[in-house]
Amino acid sequence: MDPDERRAAILAAARRVFVRKGYHRAGVADIVQEVGVxxxxxxxxxxxxxxVFAAVLGGVMDEVVGVVRPIDVTRPIPEQIRANLDRLVRAVTDEDVVRVLFxxxxxxxxxxxxxLRDFYGAALGRIEAxxxxxxxxxxxxxxxTRLLARCLLGLIKEPVVQAALFGESLDAAGLVDEITAVLAGGIVKI
Amino acid sequence: MDPDERRAAILAAARRVFVRKGYHRAGVADIVQEVGVxxxxxxxxxxxxxxVFAAVLGGVMDEVVGVVRPIDVTRPIPEQIRANLDRLVRAVTDEDVVRVLFxxxxxxxxxxxxxLRDFYGAALGRIEAxxxxxxxxxxxxxxxTRLLARCLLGLIKEPVVQAALFGESLDAAGLVDEITAVLAGGIVKI
Amino acid sequence: MDPDERRAAILAAARRVFVRKGYHRAGVADIVQEVGVxxxxxxxxxxxxxxVFAAVLGGVMDEVVGVVRPIDVTRPIPEQIRANLDRLVRAVTDEDVVRVLFxxxxxxxxxxxxxLRDFYGAALGRIEAxxxxxxxxxxxxxxxTRLLARCLLGLIKEPVVQAALFGESLDAAGLVDEITAVLAGGIVKI
Amino acid sequence: MDPDERRAAILAAARRVFVRKGYHRAGVADIVQEVGVxxxxxxxxxxxxxxVFAAVLGGVMDEVVGVVRPIDVTRPIPEQIRANLDRLVRAVTDEDVVRVLFxxxxxxxxxxxxxLRDFYGAALGRIEAxxxxxxxxxxxxxxxTRLLARCLLGLIKEPVVQAALFGESLDAAGLVDEITAVLAGGIVKI
DNA sequence: CATGAATGAGCTTTCATTCAT
DNA sequence: TATGAATGAAAGCTCATTCAT
Structure with missing residues (x-):
């Protein structure tokens, strides 16, 4: 087997194991058994x-970071915002992201x-921009904008984390709608 | 030393140790050394x-859960919301809460x-009510309202968690202002 | 409470605990709880x-040793032998003896x-005499006679120990009969 | 070192340690020190x-159980009985048997x-048969025959146990003779 | 390059015993 | 004299990591 393939296989196995058992409960024994080396x-x-956990984490981060795209001012903005939000919610709703990253x-x-700081720095940097x-x-x-970016992250992340904690499946579209509504008009009349 | 005092002393020491080292890196040895027994x-x-971690967690939870008070409809509402928010932000800004609970x-x-589910269930239940x-x-x-409650929690929690992750001190009043603004009018015009 | 009484109470409690749980599984905590001090x-x-185990052991030993009485040559011998055997079997059939002593x-x-050597020395000395x-x-x-005495002890002790091991109740009279028959005529024709 | 050899080495070391110190006083530390791993x-x-104690026990049991052979009625019986007895006495005279098993x-x-019940069940079953x-x-x-088998076991076992308790070396031939005499004609005239 | 047996520091927990009250 | 909280040595066991094959 090609070294790169093997490395990838181990990494993928490690990811599955970390998702399944969590970092501390997972053992190297689980990983090598999973991949069969x-x-x-x-x-x-x-x-x-x-x-290896750091590598798994990096992979998960890349998947999430990649979905937030800069706004192109030459094109209609609201739908770009909406599209970014949509992709972000769908990305972080992934079980691996929730378990490993959050x-x-x-x-x-x-x-x-x-x-983790690097990841959140990058992600929040994009949001802030x-x-x-x-x-x-x-x-x-x-x-x-720094605070706003973090608030926005929390707005997205927390419903996902809570749904995972309570073992509920999450309606990504519904969440996007709700977040959009909050972004557009807040929650309360004060 | 009175048994209740001693128990409290061990609990307090355990809390300090868990805050300092985290659950997995902390050992019973650290706790007994910290308290000197x-x-x-x-x-x-x-x-x-x-x-003992469960006891520490329970204590931290109580400190947080207690600050969210039901709205009294016979009194002006906006300032009650603001006061609840203010107390909640200040409560969760505590380092112990961030480390142990979040x-x-x-x-x-x-x-x-x-x-943890019990805690979030109780906290979110209050917010939802x-x-x-x-x-x-x-x-x-x-x-x-379930989603909204979780969004609201994220709005508060995430800036606190991120500040802790980046080792920044947090301006609670500023955060309350920003959150209030989001709650009142959202962020974007879509 | 009189010191002698208290000592006796603790000793009795210890005996009950050792019989119930065995030496290693019994703890001082069990004993003091049993007696309430x-x-x-x-x-x-x-x-x-x-x-305290030694004291319990001594008490059990005394109960067993005491039943073997010297043969009085001025009185009919066979029935004295039979009576000794009978008392010995009944004595060692006691649960406390089996658990604590054997x-x-x-x-x-x-x-x-x-x-234990002292006990067996004394008991076997009497049998040998x-x-x-x-x-x-x-x-x-x-x-x-030394070997014979030990054989005789085994003849009595082993059926009792085995019955205890298999959780069977033991018919003392039947055992006495069987042992008497062995003593009188052996088992096989060789 | 071959895994089977290593396992055997650890087992043998454990046996030596258990014989030397007894189950409760022996620690895993003693065993690993003894074998040097x-x-x-x-x-x-x-x-x-x-x-590991169970494994040691099993080994000792096998050594003992194997020596009692069924009587072959087509061959002279008394000498088969004598041979069985002889082997059994020699087997149980081994220090390891006495310490570990008895x-x-x-x-x-x-x-x-x-x-232990399995072992005695098997051994007594053979004797009874x-x-x-x-x-x-x-x-x-x-x-x-059940009682007789147990008596016979005691007849053999007890002299061996007592000799071990008193630190005496045992004359197996003499014991066989004495037991044979008891089996053949008992001890007393009643 | 792949293997997996070997390693040993470190963990949590127990319990017979002590001693200040 | 009675108490029971405090003690701490010692136990069994785990698992990330190493290295001879």
Missing amino acids: ARGTFYRYFEGKRE AEAQGIDDEGDAA ALRTGQALGVVRAGD | ARGTFYRYFEGKRE AEAQGIDDEGDAA ALRTGQALGVVRAGD | ARGTFYRYFEGKRE AEAQGIDDEGDAA ALRTGQALGVVRAGD | ARGTFYRYFEGKRE AEAQGIDDEGDAA ALRTGQALGVVRAGD
Whole structure:
């Protein structure tokens, strides 16, 4: 088997195992059994359990980060916002994202937290850039874009996390509608 | 030392340790060293590491759950909403809450997840009740209150979690203002 | 409560606990709970778990040793032998004897083994003396009385131990008959 | 080292340790030190302390059970009885048998007791079968063969156990002679 | 390059015993 | 004298990692 293929196979197996059992309950034994290689082989492709988790995390991050696209001002803006939101919700609704990225990643070690910071930095950076563009175009109200970006992330992430916690399946379209409504007009009349 | 005091001292020490090191990296050894008692003493007061974490978690939960108060319709509503929001943000901005409740609690074991579900169930139940009352009074727009409650939770929680992740101190008043603005008028014009 | 009474109460409780749970599974906690005194009190009356077991063992031994009586040559011998045998079988059929003396005593520590040696030394000494007397009187056949005494002990002890191991109740009279028959005429024609 | 060899080496070391210290005083640490492997290695070959003791016990049992052979009625019977007895006495005179099987096995846990019951069930079954055959052939007197089998076991086992308890070496031939004499003609004239 | 047996530090937990009250 | 909270050594066991084959 080609080294790259083998590495990919181990990585995929590790992802399945981490999703299934969570970082701490998963063992290297589970991963090597899942992929069908010897323990030693695993250590030829990854430095250890933490490193393979970081790689899994990176893959999941890429999948999520990629869906948020910059606003193209030469094209109609509202539908781009809507499309971005739609893709983001669908991306983070994925079970792997919820388990690996939202539920298990924090607190494993300092490197893991750094990776998480990188991810959220990148994701929030894109969101923030979109908000700034919107402000410049007059479609986003004034305000602290950093905070707004985090609020927006929470608006999307939390319903997904809670649904996972309670074992409910999530209606992505309904969630997009609800978030859109909140974005458009808030919740309360104060 | 009075047994209740001692139990409280161990609990407080455990909380400090869990906040500092996280559940998995913390050991009973750390806790007993922190409080300055023998290993055996710890086991006189708690059944084990999981149980003491559950107790810490319960304490943190109580601190948070208690601040969300039902809306009193006989009194001006907007300021009650604002006050609830203000208390909630301040409560969850506490480092212990962020570390123990938001970052470490999930995925430890089934009992821990059940405790977390109970907590979020209670907290979201209160938020949802407030939203329903608001809808009945015409101050909250129509919509799926369950989803809205979770969105609202995310709106509050995520900026706090992110600030903690990036080691930033958080301006609670600023966050309350921003959230209030989102609640009142959303973010974008779509 | 009178000190002697209290000591006796603790001893009796310890015996019940050792019979019920066996030496290793029994804890000092079980004993003090059984008798209803504090842990510290226990240690005022006995040096520790081993010592109280030794005391229990001694009591059980006394009950067994006492039943074997020297043969009185001025009275009919066969019925004295039969009476001794009868009493011995009935004595060792007692559950406490089986559990404490036959099943749990050996291997706890060197002192325990010494106590056991003392007991068996005394018991076998009496049996051997009886055999020697019998030889002198011509009612016991010639042979190594030490070995014979041990064989005789095994003849009695083993059926009792096996019955306990298999959870059967034992018909003492039937056992006495069988042993008597073996003593009188052996088992096989060789 | 070959896995089977290693397993055998650990088993043999465990046997030596159990014989030397007894089940409860022996620790996994003693065993791994005795054989010169790491703690973890031990757990690759055995599930734990109880399981390795069970394996030791099984080995000892096999050594003993195997020596009692059914009587072949087409060949002279008395010498077969004598030969069986001789082998049995020599087998159980082994120090390991006395320590592991007779002194330490009972009361460790329910599984251990079950194993012991199996062993004694098998051993006594063979003895009883031999006795029944003897009765049919008219060389064994009438009587409850179950009780007789247990008496016979005691006749053999007890002198061995006592000799071990008192640290005496045992003259197997002398014991066989004495037991043979008891079997043939009993002890007393009643 | 692949293997998997071996490693050993580290974990949680137990319980006989002590001693200040 | 009675108490029972405190003690801490020691136990069995796990698992990420290494390395000789």
